[in-house]
Amino acid sequence: MGIRVAVAGASGYAGGELLRLLAGHPEFDLIAATAHSQAGQHVTSVHPQLAGLDLTLGSTDAATLSDADLVFLALPHGQSGTLAARLPAGVKVVDLGADFRLESAEQWTRYYGGGHAGTWTYGLPELPGARAAIAGSDRVANTGCYAATIILALAPLIAAGVADPEDVVVVASSGTSGAGRNPKAHLLGSEVMGDLAPYKVGAHQHVAEIKQATGAASLSMTPVLAPMPRGILATVTAKRRNGGDPREALQAAYVDEPFVHVLAEGVWPHTAATSGSNSCHLQATVDVDSGRIIVVSALDNLGKGAAGQAVQNANIMFGLPETAGLSVFGVAP
Template identity: 50%
Template sequence: MSLSVAVAGASGYAGGEVLRLLAAHPDVTITTVTAHSNAGQPLIQVQPHLRSLAHLTLVETTPENLSGHDVVFVALPHGKSGELTEHLGDDTLVIDCGADHRLTDEADWAKYYGGEFYGAWTYGLPELPLRAGGRQRDNLLGAKRIAVPGCNVTAITLGLAPGIQSEVIRSDDLVAVLAVGTSGAGKSLKTHLLASEIHGSAAPYAVGGSHRHNPEIRQNLTAAGGEGVSVSFTPVLVPMSRGILATSTAVLQPGVSAADVRAAWQLTYAHEPFVHLLPEGEFPKTADVLGSNSTLIGLAVDEAADRVVVISAIDNLVKGTAGAAVQSMNLALGLPETTGLPMDGVAP
């Protein structure tokens, strides 16, 4: 029996990517797509790459239009998801691709986002290793409310969590610099995202710990076993439409060898379908994961600095958003976790 699905915010990049993945999912039927300013237009007019969904028309984003579905994906700006999803029935699986239900600490929400705090939902990062053992996927089984992680958060968390859980790195001196594609900023018109502004240039933003993903990264790495987690995270906008390349470093614990480091990451991800540790001396490129739900990780030890260097690559719209949403849906519904999700990227 096919599950009925609605996607709110279907005219944006995240909503469009959710639709692209769901269009190939054998267990769902997309019945409703909603938007704000684009309501009333054929979906194909604003998402021309989704040819198989040309029969759908965008309708207003209201609780009434979203009610009655088996699954609802919400891809709206922060502050908009919470006020909408509180009106949806408990029987519906609701998956929020936005920020409204990620943070457990109301003070963090007030500092980094502001506005009403809607409370945390089950966190949608299945591969996250937990302090007490197991993975976050165990908590997703049967869940009815799921919060999808931030894209930068996913790249850093998957890069560093194995070292923290296995206690081979310290968690109080973490540094991450990310090269981020422009689609991470959303589809709204912004001057600094114009081709003439971004082409041939790289520009840091949210410098000095002001990025809204900071508390979520600390939250995840604490859940993985970190004590006094401190992370300095700097994103850099680069001229590519998709992708995140995160270079994360951490101080090694005393007496830890390079072999201990590699063993920790290998053990953590040995059986993960979508997270792959590359052979020693190899490092990923964002092109390697374009269009895929995979995370590729390269690992090295900088002996002179006594630090581990982890380079992780994801597609910010797939593993960073829509892929995590569909993966979490599969787990919540008892479907095979990999259903409808591409492991392979697109090249060249």
């Protein structure tokens, strides 16, 4: 018998992707999935792509989830704290929400409002020292989707002294699934197809998380909603330091990583190549005109940016092969 896992908040896009990955996982047995307003429905009413999976959504409460060895929380920001506190200590938890990502209560309140629930182990395994910390934790805070994209691009460059942590400039575009499944007029297909729309300019909540994980001192971030269901493309620029080679710094950081690929020289990442996978593609250059380092990072916001990342963390927490149940390869075209 495998490891018993449950998903709280299974009706959203990250929740659906988690169910897809868990249904195909060799070691995890999906024993429960819960929802709020859609509790009681068959999973295929909510996620028609899961036709063939026989599962009814339960209601999101601690009792339904406590039989599991591992619970994934895919709840709206601010709702994980209360539920997590009611789960037995022996149940391992990966939280896909923002509640436990930040070390600073002040930063939490600034960006999310309300009280800070606490700080869990930050679940980005490719950061130095992160694997051991995750392996030793029962509670892990999964990264934000923009944050994962940008941190993987920036952290090694600042750590290696190649990029100046001051005055980092980021423009990152996301597919619409990153905006969630609540019906809002500006997210209608009629509005988003054929459109690029910036939002939260200079005020995105992932800035705090990115600075915490990379050591960036100041960072301007412009998020843009792009006309595609999945994918994030981040362009990260920083002033070059010490004449360092940014591509070499990325290669050194990720040479042994199964999911982070520094592409062949001159080949730039694009989002479609990562769709449906847990991979992140990276490339870097030095801009001929300004001398700035430009790094481009691409991943699937529901994959390495959310559900795939969560499964990778869970694999580490249970001592499984890190790639179990995950795909390195994108579904393209």
